[in-house]
Amino acid sequence: MVDIRLVDYIKQGFKKGYTSEELQKILKENGWSSVEISESLNSVQKTKKVSSPLTKKKNHDKILLSFINQNLEKGFPEQQIKQALMAKNWPEEKIDDAFSRATRPKPKIEEKKVEKIKPKPKKVMPQFDTRKILWHLLWFFVIGLILTTTVGVFYYVKEMSNFTIIDPDTGNEVKGYCLEEDCSDMRGFVQNELMNSLIIILTIALSIALVITIIHYFIPNKEMFIWVMNILFFFFICFILYTWFSTYNKTFLN
Structure with missing residues (x-):
């Protein structure tokens, strides 16, 4: 088979x-x-x-x-x-x-490898957070206003305590007292000194506000920083109140 x-x-x-x-x-x-x-x-x-x-x-x-x-x-x-x-x-x-x-094979054409030129990476400009910047500008103005008022009150109280008169009974210089019952003499002096120190008050208040705003913008732990600022501000207010009451209790010379 x-x-x-x-x-x-x-x-x-x-x-x-x-x-x-x-x-x-x-x-x-x-x-x-x-x-x-x-x-x-x-x-x-x-x-x-x-x-x-x-x-x-x-x-x-x-x-x-x-x-x-x-x-x-x-x-x-x-x-x-x-x-x-x-x-x-x-x-x-x-x-x-x-x-x-017969079918002749076509000659192979060698393809030249073209080197691809990598485009240079574009420099990306850092993008600013406009909302964050506006928020911190508002923060700066609010702090500046509060500190200007606080420093102004501090200067007002300080000039009250520095107001000097001549005691008509003893002829000695006495600080922190006024001769007039309405204390218009002291009030006029304090207002003049306050206007003369206005530039200094604004410079101190805005400088502190700027430093606080910059630190707050860059530091990561913002809550702790705010607490520290509040505590320092509280002690400063207590000092102003203490000076105010100390001066107020002796403003009128009997």
Whole structure:
């Protein structure tokens, strides 16, 4: 019984241009027996005889053209392919005819690698938080107003305590007292001194407000800073009140 695998193998060999003798030699080397090879060859040859001469010729031409195209695509030179075909007993005329119809591979064009120039990173300008800046400006003006008032009161109380009169009974200088019952003499003096010190008061108050605002803008722990400022401000108010009451209790000279 003919082995179908062996028959297919022999058919493929004939298509590739091998002769019966070459196929027999290859199959024997691969362990096939002479009987199996002969039966399979006879079967293949009978099939080939049944086909018409025109079909056989077309198949041979197709096989030859396919073989040439494959080897040209692989890069083998034409002369080397011709020599290989002639060694397998292909007629030179058929070879030349097949080469005339063969498809030559297009030459590969080497693509030059274009180095991509990386664009220089744009300098990103730091963005300012407008809302935050406006909030701190408002903070600065409020603190400045509070401190101006507080420092002004402090100067007012200080000038009250520095007001000096001559005691009509003893002739000695006395500070913190007034001669008039309504203390208009002291009040006029204090107001004049306060106007003369207005620039100093504004400078002190706004400088402190600016320092507080800048520190508050940059430091991370703002709650602790606010608590410290409130405590210091509380002690300052207590000092002003103490000075005020001390001066008020002795403003009128009996």
